[in-house]
Amino acid sequence: MRFAQLCWVLSFAVGGFCVVYYFIIREQQLPIIAGVVRGVTEGRSNETYDTASDIVFWSVFAVMVSVLIVQITLLVSFMSRRPGVRWWQLATFIVQAILLAISLELVATDGDGQVLRQLLPLQCGLVLLGLLVSTLPAAIAWSARRVDVKRGFSGPVGPEA
Template sequence: MSTDMDGPSSTAATGRPALTGRTVPERPLVVRPTTAPIIANVPPPASIRVSQFFWILAIAIGGFVAVYSFIIRSDQLPLIADRVEAVTEGRTDATYASAADIVFWVFFTTLVIIVLAQIVLLVSFMGRRRRIRWWQFATWMLSLCLLLVSRELVAVGDRGEVLFPLLALLCGLVAIALLFSVLPKAITWSARQYDLRPVSGPVGGSDGGF
């Protein structure tokens, strides 16, 4: 009887259950391993940074060529008219002047569109939009066509002959930028779209879970 009475009384006195040979359960974790991941600010790989650098150089070259060609347009128009006359003879001077205006403004407008499109596409590329590389490749193809046209019609004369090497440099920079953008790490970075990391903090806060 004394033994039976001692057990409950000791439990009531200490406030803790008496050990009966069973193993004590482990304390529950204060970290929830299945917490949803959050978006992490992870810098892009080196190939993306290099591609971005060459895109910026190409855009700067394209902008310079557009501004420079607009400045020298008064000197280039008579030379363009002479090139047009060499192709088709027997026309009036007014016809050749109008053709020269059309050739120059088509060249200038196309170049401006290429530069603006490359700016927008670069922003989309860094934002990991899908299929942006195909549009960037299209601007490179259009730049090549502009390069060929400029060699025959626009990049003439003492002040205009510099246009061709600048446009060739533009096409080369775009080609290098595209090459770095299709490297394996760059492709993986673009396909992932978001960088996620798991939450490893404690459940709830110090203010009771609010």
């Protein structure tokens, strides 16, 4: 369980770095995104491409932040042994994989985005590893217990004993 928790926490650290880095390189990425959008359809005004690149950037940014916040919340629920949390974690992983595919095609294509091309798959890999480790038999048994069992003497304590 601790290894699964470590994988999730490392994915949060990588994801947090990606969110901050993506925001920092926004000005360099907007013309690249506009170029990708321009490649889809020609003959529009430059303002249209600039608006489309802003929409793509902020949409990807909002999904990155939202997925990170939801995953943090789900890890807290998982560590509290809530039933069915693994399915929600799997759903966030699927959303994150879709986001990765979109990011690699539209956002992190050139220049400073190369760092994101390396870190976003790392984050997805850590999430997947944490999810897989949390489905091992020992982890399933841990979450089925609902409470931690303390070992040791369980009788009365004090002079009456």
